[in-house]
Amino acid sequence: MRVRSGRSASGPAARFLREKRPLPLAWLCLLLLALLAGAPARAGVADAPxxxxxxxxxxxxxxxxYWERFGHDAIELRDRRSGEAVNFNYGVFDFDERGFLLNFARGRMHYLMDAAPTDEDESYYRGAGRSIVRQRLALAPAQAAALRDFLLWNLRPENxxxxxxxxxxxxxTRVRDALDRALGGALKAQLAARPAGMTYRQQTDRLMRAQPWLMLLLDLGLGPYADQPLHAWQESFLPMVLQRELRAVRVPDGQGGTQPLVAAERELSPNRLDAPPAAAPDLRPPLALAGLALAALLLACRRYWPAGFAVLGTAYLLAAGLVGLLLLVLWTLTTHHSAWANANALLFSPLAFLLLRAPWRLRRGPPPSRLAQNAMLLQLLAALAAVLLHLLPGTVQQNQPWLMFALPIWLVVAWHMRSITSAAM
Known part of the structure; x- marks a missing residue:
């Protein structure tokens, strides 16, 4: 995707949509001469047969x-006679749009379709070191013309x-759907019949691995929606997956048989950046080790450095409460449906705010309040519910890494509260 300011299309594609103006007399004469000579007068892609x-x-x-990690794609239309080539894409957004950040937070982002000369687009991506692969598609003339007409209609400012x-x-998905529309639904019929290789969560973790903290935040915020089984049509929300899946699609050849949709494929520019891994990372070992390490550090600090235990415990409880609050906001106040019903809200919840004084309680001090003890009990029950959710049928949220991270720490906090309560009796 590309970030651009302004709301109108740029390049020659914008020229297709401008109102026609009266031609000067000299141009009319030239046009008449061209018609008399039998030479077609065409601008290129806009009106080519x-x-x-x-x-x-x-x-x-x-x-x-980070917003480029998923890749990008475009539909190229080329007029073989004039040589004009235009790229149509759906990946333009504008940081200067009124309320952009608020809409982004609420899950109501607005994107735009745009078009530009192919050479201009290729120059941009070559300069950025990103690979460019061109797949020529075997569309019938009527399908190509219908696709062109739809893209020009879609490019209008009101659309x-x-x-x-x-x-x-x-x-x-907009590029995919436009191609499927031109092919009469053949693309969706074939891709929907094939299982996908990964889930939304796995693809997200794989592509965001270069930014580990952002990858972890996204994984933490994704609910069970991201773990549903997919087919190839759904997984083709990614440019590289759509590119791969098109290679196996077949379309009528006009003679009663079929032919590959991809008539030719060529790499126009190699990748000069670090490529994403082929598989999603397994977050269970690193998060399990991190949870055990933090739990062990809390235990050591409680025994040898009470002030350190209080600081670390308070920091964890603050983070857990804030994360829980954010997860609830994403679920109840936004349209980010991929974050709804997130079971991680059982592991990190606002209940942690009621426990903030507990790490500062000393062994011989006053016991935690009844409110804090009840909050701790509810938190443990919530964590147990998060574990038991994996026994239910249907799509289960793959949040085992966060279970393995949070459970040891909650057990240490609960044991600390239990010990100082027993000592006060």
Whole structure:
């Protein structure tokens, strides 16, 4: 995707949408002479007949910035006679849009369709070191013309804006859907019949691995929606997956048989950045070790450095309470449906705020209040419920890494509260 300011399309595609103006007399004469000579007068892609249109899917590899990690793609239309080539894409957003940050937080992001000369787009991605792969598609002339007409209609200012969703309505699903529309539904029929290789969570973790802290935050915030089994049509929300899946699609050849949809594939520019791993990372070992290490450190500090125990315990409880509050806000006050019903809200909850004084209680001091003891009991029961959720049928949230991280720490906090309560009796 590309970040641009302004709300209108740029490049020659914008020219397609401008109102026609009266031509000067000299131009009318030239046009008349051209018609009399039998030479067609065409601007290029905008009005080329279907048999002169070449359709391609252009896929750009992931970039370094976090919003570029998922890659990008575009539909290229090329007029074989004039040589004009235009890339149509759905990945433009504007930081300067009124209320952009608030809409982003609420899950109501607005994206735009845009178009630009192919050379201009390729120059940008070559300069950024991102790979460029062009797949020429075997569309019939009528399909190519219908696709062109739809893209030009979609490019109009009143049609260009859409409500963005990370997984089901993004810059790649819009490209995929436009191609499927031109193919009469053949693309969806074939991709929906094939199982996907990964879930939304696995793809997200894999692609965001270069930014570990952001990857962990996203994984923490994803609910069971991200762990549902997918088919290839759904997994094609990613440019690289759509590029891969198109290689196996077959379409009618016009002679009673079928042919590959991808007529030719060529890498126009190699990747010069660190490529994402092929598989999603297993977060269970590192988070389990982190949870055990923090629990062991708390135990050591409680015995040898009470002030350190109080500081570390308070920091953890503050973080747990804030995370729990954020997860509840994402579930109840936003349209981020991938974050709804997040079982991690059972592991990190606002109940932690009621326990903030507990780490400062000394062995010979007053016991924790009844409110704090009840909050600790509820937190332990909530953690147990998070574990038991894995026994239920259906889609189970794959939050084992966070279970393995949080449980040892909660057990240490609970044991500390129990010990000082017993000592006070």
């Amino acid at each position: 279907g048999e002169d249109l070449e359709v391609a899917l252009v896929t750009y590899g992931p970039g370094d910035t 260009a804006r859409y409500d963005y969703d990370y997984y089901v309505d993004n810059c790649t």
